[in-house]
Amino acid sequence: MxxxxxxxxxxxxxxxxxxxxxxxxxxxxxxxxxxxxxxxxxxxxxxxxxxxxxxxxxxxxxxxxxxxxxxxxxxxxxxxxxxxxxxxxxxxxxxxxxxxxxxxxxxxxxxxxxxxxxxxxxxxxxxxxxxxxxxxxxxxxxxxxxxxxxxxxxxxxxxxxxxxxxxxxxxxxxxxxxxxxxxxxxxxxxxxxxxxxxxxxxxxxxxxxxxxxLPVKLKKQKVRERFFNFLVFQDVKGQMLLQKRVEKDIWQHLYQFPLIESKHNLTLAEIKKTALLDNEKKVLQSIKRWNENPIKHVLSHQKIWAIFWCVEVKKLPENIQNTQQIVNKQELVKFAVPVLMEKFINSKNG
DNA sequence: AAAACGGGGAA
DNA sequence: TTCCCAGTTTT
Missing domain, CATH: 1.10.340.30 (Hypothetical protein; domain 2)
Incomplete structure (x- = not known):
């Protein structure tokens, strides 16, 4: 009928x-x-x-x-x-x-x-x-x-x-x-x-x-490409800067090193020019790229290219954002971090 | 099996 | 913004 x-x-x-x-x-x-x-x-x-x-x-x-x-x-x-x-x-x-x-x-x-x-x-x-x-x-x-x-x-x-x-x-x-x-x-x-x-x-x-x-349709979810530049600050006492991800995005509520996201992975010159604040430059001792090639990290719907920059400073900033905290590097293991971060941390310790 | 291919209208 | 439209062809 x-x-x-x-x-x-x-x-x-x-x-x-x-x-x-x-x-x-x-x-x-x-x-x-x-x-x-x-x-x-x-x-x-x-x-x-x-x-x-x-x-x-x-x-x-x-x-x-x-x-x-x-x-x-x-x-x-x-x-x-x-x-x-x-x-x-x-x-x-x-x-x-x-x-x-x-x-x-x-x-x-x-x-x-x-x-x-x-x-x-x-x-x-x-x-x-x-x-x-x-x-x-x-x-x-x-x-x-x-x-x-x-x-x-x-x-x-x-x-x-x-x-x-x-x-x-x-x-x-x-x-x-x-x-x-x-x-x-x-x-x-x-x-x-x-x-x-x-x-x-x-x-x-x-x-x-x-x-x-209805009808049910499979999402063809295009994979978004993102470029992450992590700044791994560390002072002479082994203190590090960590921040919580609060924005509506991947890894919400997990911790990470301060992150600069960009259209492409940044070069050392670009990091120095745009990523570091003036007071950070003053206490800067050395900055070097940890991984030669960007690490590819694939999520279901995103592909992330990450570079870790090891930034040694005399001392960490006094006044930090409320999403940030200063932790000793031994304490890092206590924080929930993305796998991408975890791999970096483990390789430094191991 | 998945990607490429276009542009516009509706919510 | 996202979804979808009287889908087919190519990879």
């Missing part, structure tokens, strides 16, 4: 979009390529300019690449435009302007993957193949309460199978467009309209109030 409800919703609520009037392969193909990872509102003006400029696939095939790219300018993912143009030439010249009429052959075209081949095959040729785009992932994961990450190998397989199972075989093209439209307009990523949802009563996410947590 899910599919029937979605189809009914579609009949009542669908947008009037130009490629929907009377599905022809060329227009459906063009719109699908343009709407890959692109909102309808953003792609629509481009679509209108393209069909105006290139009414048939032959017109597109015969255009220069410069002209195609110029018309594509601002839409992003520019390899789409090149693939579009290449495919237009193939269809125009090799296929006499006729697009392949089935999923398998459509998928061979440049820029046509699983989604686009399914969309064209179902919408134009009524082949019962299910589309799985961002909308379908969202709607199905919520309705069935599926928590498999949509960008995992397992998730891709599972959702394609589920979408295929739900496909309304009598009208696959309409159904595919319906579930996507429903996802785009009603079962939205943020603030889905559950209160007026036609399939509310059978929706797992609604029943368990977890629409906001």
């Amino acid at each position: 899910f599919s029937k409800s979605i189809l009914n919703w579609y009949n009542e609520n669908k947008r009037d979009l130009p490629w929907r009037n009377k599905p022809e392969a060329y227009f459906v193909w063009l719109s699908e390529i343009m709407l890959q990872q692109t909102r309808v509102a953003q792609g629509l003006p481009y679509y209108l300019r393209f069909v105006e400029e290139f009414p048939t696939v032959h017109d597109l095939a015969e255009a220069s690449q410069e002209k195609v790219l110029k018309l594509w300018q601002g839409l992003g993912y520019y390899s789409r435009a090149r693939n579009l143009h290449d495919t237009a030439k193939v269809v125009s010249v090799n296929f006499g302007g006729i697009f392949p009429n089935n999923y398998k052959d459509l998928k061979k075209l440049k820029g046509v993957g699983d989604y686009t081949a399914s969309a064209i095959a179902s919408i134009v040729y009524h082949e019962p193949v299910a589309v799985v785009d961002g909308n379908v992932y969202r709607v199905l994961s919520r309705f069935f309460g599926v928590e498999t990450p949509i960008n995992s190998t397992e998730g891709v397989k599972q959702f394609k199978a589920l979408a295929t199972k739900m496909l309304a075989e009598k009208s696959p093209g309409l159904y595919n467009q319906a579930i996507m439209e429903f996802g785009a307009l009603h079962c939205k990523p943020k603030n889905p309209q559950c209160v007026t949802c036609p399939v509310q009563s059978n929706c797992i996410a609604f029943q368990q109030n977890k629409a906001g947590e």
Whole structure:
């Protein structure tokens, strides 16, 4: 009944979009390529300019690449435009302007993957193949309460199978467009309209109030690179300066040597120029770099390059910040420190 | 299996 | 800011 409800919703609520009037392969193909990872509102003006400029696939095939790219300018993912143009030439010249009429052959075209081949095959040729785009992932994961990450190998397989199972075989093209439209307009990523949802009563996410947590998506967490320059102060009595990390960051509440973070690891000259205060310079006896090459320290989401600078001073500063304290080097072991610090300390003692 | 590829709109 | 959009191709 899910599919029937979605189809009914579609009949009542669908947008009037130009490629929907009377599905022809060329227009459906063009719109699908343009709407890959692109909102309808953003792609629509481009679509209108393209069909105006290139009414048939032959017109597109015969255009220069410069002209195609110029018309594509601002839409992003520019390899789409090149693939579009290449495919237009193939269809125009090799296929006499006729697009392949089935999923398998459509998928061979440049820029046509699983989604686009399914969309064209179902919408134009009524082949019962299910589309799985961002909308379908969202709607199905919520309705069935599926928590498999949509960008995992397992998730891709599972959702394609589920979408295929739900496909309304009598009208696959309409159904595919319906579930996507429903996802785009009603079962939205943020603030889905559950209160007026036609399939509310059978929706797992609604029943368990977890629409906001679905679909599950693996974070692609980019690894941030950071450059740490530790200043290991030590006076003639073996006293050292330690400070607590209080900022909202890694290693919160752990202790460390005074740290200068920079865009790149600093040189000795830069340390002297920027890192040392005037009164520290006055009591400075020697400063030398402990590790020749920066130590790489990898966290789940960060890569840290660290250099320890051993700074010998006659005496440590009198007035220190309230996050800092002066400790004897024998006492260091009492403080919680990051592993990166611990390794340095152990190597000095051992 | 993961990265690269764009730009804009919404919260 | 972060997320995500009618994904595909390359590494």
